[in-house]
Amino acid sequence: MLTKSTIATKRKYNVLNVKSAKKVASFWLERAKLENAIGFGLPEVDDRYHIWRVPLVGKTSHERVGEVVIDAYTSLIVEDKSTNPEVLESRLLGRNSHKKTGVRKQNGTYVLSSLRNTIAQGDSEELLQELPAGSVNLIFTSPPYYNARPEYTDYVTYEEYLLKIRKIIQNAHRVLAEGCFFVMNISPVLVRRASRSEASRRIAVPFDMHKLFIEEGYDFIDDIIWEKPEGAGWATGRGRRFAADRNPLQYKPVPVTEYILVYRKHTDKLIDWNIRAHPDKEIVKASRVADDYDRTNIWKITPSHDQRHPAIFPVELAEKVIKYYSFKGDVVLDPFAGIGTVGKAAVKLNRRFVLLEQNPKYVSIIREEAKTWLGKEAKQIHTINCAPIDADNMLF
Ligand SMILES: C[S@@+](CC[C@H](N)C(=O)[O-])C[C@H]1O[C@@H](n2cnc3c(N)ncnc32)[C@H](O)[C@@H]1O
Structure with missing residues (x-):
């Protein structure tokens, strides 16, 4: 069976391994000011769609609250497939999210x-x-x-x-x-x-x-x-x-x-x-x-x-x-x-x-x-x- 790193190398992805995927996701979490509240599960590469999925886990609850999706070729965050920071915040606080914030929608x-x-x-x-x-x-x-x-x-x-x-x-x-x-x-x-x-x-x-x-x-x-x-x-x-x-x-x-x-x-x-x-x-x-x-x-x-x-x-x-x-x-x-x-x-x-x-x-x-x-x-x-x-x- 191919490991995640081998698939990534074979496909010539920019994001090559679990550590790199977590690094990219950390940057995104920091921008959303959620790095103290959320940690990561084990990132998975999906070579059908050429993406990395990084599970997001509440640091206190240890429950999965969402995921960050990374384009494996460009290493950019796929915003419309990643969990919205507003939704993450609400999940951490255990409530439904309908509130509008400045976090971007077109x-x-x-x-x-x-x-x-x-x-x-x-x-x-x-x-x-x-x-x-x-x-x-x-x-x-x-x-x-x-x-x-x-x-x-x-x-x-x-x-x-x-x-x-x-x-x-x-x-x-x-x-x-x-x-x-x-x-x-x-x-x-x-x-x-x-x-x-x-x-x-x-x-x-x-x-x-x-x-x-x-x-x-x-x-x-x-x-x-x-x-x-x-x-x-x-x-x-x-x-x-x-x-x-x-x-x-x-x-x-x-x-x-x-x-x-x-x-x-x-x-x-x-x-x-x-x-x-x-x-x-x-x-x-x-x-x-x-x-x-x-x-x-x-x-x-x-x-x-x-x-x-x-x-x-x-x-x-x-x-x-x-x-x-x-x-x-x-x-x-x-x-x-x-x-x-x-x-x-x-x-x-x-x-x-x-x-x-x-x-x-x-x-x-x-x-x-x-x-x-x-x-x-x-x-x-x-x-x-x-x-x-x-x-x-x-x-x-
Ligand atoms: C006038 S210089 C810019 C200098 C820059 N403002 C600086 O202070 O270093 C224009 C630059 O555009 C680059 N360039 C020309 N065509 C390009 C293109 N199609 N895509 C990307 N860069 C290009 C050139 O190699 C050149 O370095």
Whole structure:
């Protein structure tokens, strides 16, 4: 007879053994604040449905009160098959449950995400399909540049590039919770001339992105300008000709700004709803923004550079976006994670992160960096398409 671990290995599951299944379930119990009242029975793997069932047992009564179901491939909790925390609480107290709490149901009630910190390697268009609907509270990203450097682009035409970004914005819509924000750092792109007889071109990428967001079901909220200190854009060489000749019509300012475009997933509910419906008033209070907030839509921030990646954004920028557009404990997603700046800022501000990145080199850097952000807690990180979770042999 095959053991549970052998079945899991044979099927190439991400959750390989009983210990790993309990670890994943513990995280879920902690989020529901039930870890002191509930323990585990013996987890069973069910390879017809590719799931692990972890029985939940009351610590005082020693009776079974429910179960947590884990997707064996992704290691995500299957929410609609797991016992609702509200029901668990009622069973522990020995009463029937009809009470409505903030624990998440779709359509109108506020849902708390059970996603834990996640790092995934691959194409975010596909990876987004693996995340549960409504499980993310904020998206902040900076997409790959079109043709900024020939070695740094995978797109033959600009239309092909826009189509790829559209699909990602579209798939992100499903995973973003009701009325939550999608913030994108983007700027026009300079396509250098191929020869002296040709003109260089500037493509107004932010305005094309705007169209995609509106068509894919988001409402426009704000355009914030990220202003870099003078000198930051001189390397482009733009404006040199005019500086020498001063002929009208040839005027070309050096770009020292980028856009931070702010969208909200379309909903009939006011932003006020997202604040009032939050189930934990203490968290809402603790997330209030301090007095030194940015009064205008011009944010002055020095750019960051890192030898390991050609196009990172400064952690200060990610921190501003996260503190203005999410609550503590929320899940922040970056579908183009690079070396994980959004993850670093999220942890600093007590949020969870979901980082999707297709380049394995950058994923390794994120996994290494995550140890410094999270310390021992890095062991709890959920990984997709990286080495499997094995509690006996943690990679972090
Ligand atoms: C502008 S960089 C983001 C840098 C990031 N903000 C940081 O601070 O490290 C865009 C990243 O998207 C990644 N990327 C491009 N296409 C992707 C896709 N389809 N799925 C996932 N990642 C992708 C690239 O490898 C690159 O690292």
